[in-house]
Structures are given as structure tokens and as C-alpha cells.
Amino acid sequence: MVATEKMQDPREEVIQAWYMDDSDEDQRLPHHREPKEFVSLDQLTELGVLSWRLDADNYETDEELKKIREDRGYSYMDFCEVSPEKLPNYEEKIKSFFEEHLHTDEEIRYAVAGSGYFDVRDRNERWIRVWLKKGGLIVLPAGIYHRFTLDTNNYIKAMRLFVGDPVWTPFNRPHDHLPARQEYVKAFVHKETGDHAVDAAA
Ligand SMILES: CSCCC(=O)/C(O)=C/O
Numbered sequence: 001m002v003a004t005e006k007m008q009d010p011r012e013e014v015i016q017a018w019y020m021d022d023s024d025e026d027q028r029l030p031h032h033r034e035p036k037e038f039v040s041l042d043q044l045t046e047l048g049v050l051s052w053r054l055d056a057d058n059y060e061t062d063e064e065l066k067k068i069r070e071d072r073g074y075s076y077m078d079f080c081e082v083s084p085e086k087l088p089n090y091e092e093k094i095k096s097f098f099e100e101h102l103h104t105d106e107e108i109r110y111a112v113a114g115s116g117y118f119d120v121r122d123r124n125e126r127w128i129r130v131w132l133k134k135g136g137l138i139v140l141p142a143g144i145y146h147r148f149t150l151d152t153n154n155y156i157k158a159m160r161l162f163v164g165d166p167v168w169t170p171f172n173r174p175h176d177h178l179p180a181r182q183e184y185v186k187a188f189v190h191k192e193t194g195d196h197a198v199d200a201a202a
């Protein structure tokens with residue numbers, strides 16, 4: 001390989017992100033803008049969205065997953081399978097997953113099979129579509145507005161991790177008064193860089 005060639009981040013094979021178009025077409029379609037506008041995983045980190053690529057075929061013995069869980073205190077684990085066949089009350093659930101909402105704790109999802117889209121708001125309220133595929137693990141920070149949909153493959157099996165007893169309650173937008181939202185805004189929207197406050201709306 002040529003020395004100046006940039007090595008691809010291995011996470012990008014299982015997690016890709018881009019700005020969405022404004023069309024009302026099927027939510028399971030990619031909804032790329034024209035031309036496509038990709039968002040890097042580093043840009044996601046700046047919004048508090050963390051990501052890893054893991055070995056989904058060996059999650060039971062994976063030392064890297066074990067370390068993430070230990071380092072971040074993720075004591076709870078279960079699985080959530082989303083498909084028309086597997087998820088009870090599928091229509092109702094898929095509708096509620098796609099309502100813009102936040103949680104008062106991190107949302108941690110690891111795709112061990114299948115794929116799906118987690119949409120997150122950037123600092124200027126634009127939707128970023130995060131495509132999570134088998135082997136991708138993402139952490140959405142407490143207080144970030146987001147939503148979830150399956151893609152056209154109609155199937156994901158996600159490991160859900162949590163610190164302590166899980167709380168899955170979604171707070172549909174607007175819930176700006178919640179401490180978790182205010183803390184998110186302070187840390188990632190109006191974040192201080194050097195001497196200057198970066199204001200999203202500016
Ligand atoms: C793939 S897990 C189902 C989606 C979910 O749990 C959630 O909270 C989406 O925001």
C-alpha cells in the first residue's frame with residue numbers, strides 16, 4: 001500500500017453514517033442526500049456517540065466485549081430481536097421506536113445479527129442516519145434525541161447493555177427540561193472548545 005494512502009477505520013465496515021434527505025418515503029430506505037454526505041465516526045464521537053467493531057460470531061467469549069463491559073460498568077445484558085415475525089406487537093413497537101425520543105441513560109446496542117438504522121440529531125438538528133450492521137456496537141449518550149428503524153432486510157438481533165437495572169423508558173420529544181437532556185446539551189451541543197462556546201444555532 002502507498003504510504004500516503006489513508007487506512008480505513010475497521011469500524012466503518014460495520015457502522016456507517018450519513019446526513020438524511022427530507023423525503024417521506026419508506027423509513028427503511030437509506031435516505032441519502034444527493035450528493036451523498038457521509039459523517040465520520042469521529043464526528044459521531046463529537047456528538048457523544050461511541051462505536052466499536054467486535055467479533056459478533058464469538059460474543060460469548062470475546063475479551064474485547066468483556067473489557068468494554070467492565071470498563072463502562074455494563075452489568076446487564078439481554079437481546080432484542082426486531083422483525084415482523086419475532087417481535088410481539090411489531091407494528092406498535094416499530095412505530096414507537098421511530099418516534100423521536102431520548103433516554104435518561106445511555107442506549108447501548110450491539111448488532112450480533114442483521115442490521116438497522118439509529119438516527120441521531122446533530123448540533124443543528126439535522127438527522128444523521130447511523131447504519132449498524134453485524135459486529136457494530138454503538139453507545140448513544142443519555143439525553144440525545146434519536147430514533148430507530150429496521151432497514152429493508154427487516155431484521156436485527158441486538159445485544160442490549162446497561163449499567164445496573166435497565167430502564168428502557170423513551171421520552172418523546174420535547175423533553176428538554178429533563179436533567180439528562182440539559183446535561184447532554186451542555187456537554188455536546190454548547191460545548192466549550194478552548195475559550196469559545198460553540199453554539200449549535202450560531
Ligand atoms: C434494536 S433495539 C430496538 C430499538 C430500541 O430499543 C430503542 O430504544 C431505540 O431507540
Ligand SMILES: [Fe+2]
Nearest residue numbers: 101103107170
Ligand atoms: Fe431509544
